[in-house]
Amino acid sequence: xxxxxxxxxxxxxxxxxxxxxxxxxxxxxxxxxxxxxxxxxxxxxxxxxxxxxxxxxxxxxxxxxxxxxxxxxxxxxxxxxxxxxxxxxxxxxxxxxxxxxxxxxxx
Amino acid sequence: xxxxxxxxxxxxxxxxxxxxxxxxxxxxxxxxxxxxxxxxxxxxxxxxxxxxxxxxxxxxxxxxxxxxxxxxxxxxxxxxxxxxxxxxxxxxxxxxxxxxxxxxxxxxxxxxx
Numbered sequence: 001x002x003x004x005x006x007x008x009x010x011x012x013x014x015x016x017x018x019x020x021x022x023x024x025x026x027x028x029x030x031x032x033x034x035x036x037x038x039x040x041x042x043x044x045x046x047x048x049x050x051x052x053x054x055x056x057x058x059x060x061x062x063x064x065x066x067x068x069x070x071x072x073x074x075x076x077x078x079x080x081x082x083x084x085x086x087x088x089x090x091x092x093x094x095x096x097x098x099x100x101x102x103x104x105x106x107x
Numbered sequence: 108x109x110x111x112x113x114x115x116x117x118x119x120x121x122x123x124x125x126x127x128x129x130x131x132x133x134x135x136x137x138x139x140x141x142x143x144x145x146x147x148x149x150x151x152x153x154x155x156x157x158x159x160x161x162x163x164x165x166x167x168x169x170x171x172x173x174x175x176x177x178x179x180x181x182x183x184x185x186x187x188x189x190x191x192x193x194x195x196x197x198x199x200x201x202x203x204x205x206x207x208x209x210x211x212x213x214x215x216x217x218x219x220x
Contacts, residue, residue: 097149
């Protein structure tokens with residue numbers, strides 16, 4: 001079992017819809033979780049970090065963490081074509097990344 | 108631009124040659140990380156420095172790989188006797204103080220022919 005697993009993609013949503021990206025992790029000790037966005041050929045850029053159970057909102061993005069279920073999610077509201085990218089979930093300090101979910105937002 | 112720079116951005120080499128990559132972190136960041144990313148995968152942790160001390164190395168870092176951060180500022184990653192399987196994007200990230208967030212550089216894309 002991989003330490004961080006993301007829901008298989010690719011994921012396509014129409015413009016304006018909500019995109020839901022999911023991630024599970026196996027290391028119960030992990031306290032810090034991150035969502036990075038990566039455009040093709042570019043390096044990852046941080047979107048959200050979350051450390052406590054519950055929701056954290058930043059603009060159109062909401063991260064959700066459930067430590068009991070070892071589950072992290074990212075919701076993107078009012079999806080835009082510019083959101084089309086690979087989204088990487090990562091846990092802990094020496095970041096352990098999932099393989100990413102490729103999101104396409106269709107105009 | 109996160110403030111982390113890497114050089115070169117692209118490197119093409121022949122199998123068996125040695126290559127060296129450089130990373131300059133954000134100036135006040137004392138923690139520096141190297142990752143490798145292959146197509147369709149997330150970045151994989153290679154090694155971690157706090158100041159000049161190399162505190163952790165992944166088992167992915169074979170004896171052909173060596174990393175240094177001699178003065179606690181920039182870092183170098185050297186791959187000796189490159190193999191075609193070393194072809195990947197090599198990413199550097201830095202983190203400061205009590206921050207949890209790592210900021211990535213643009214990466215060095217290596218192609219071994």
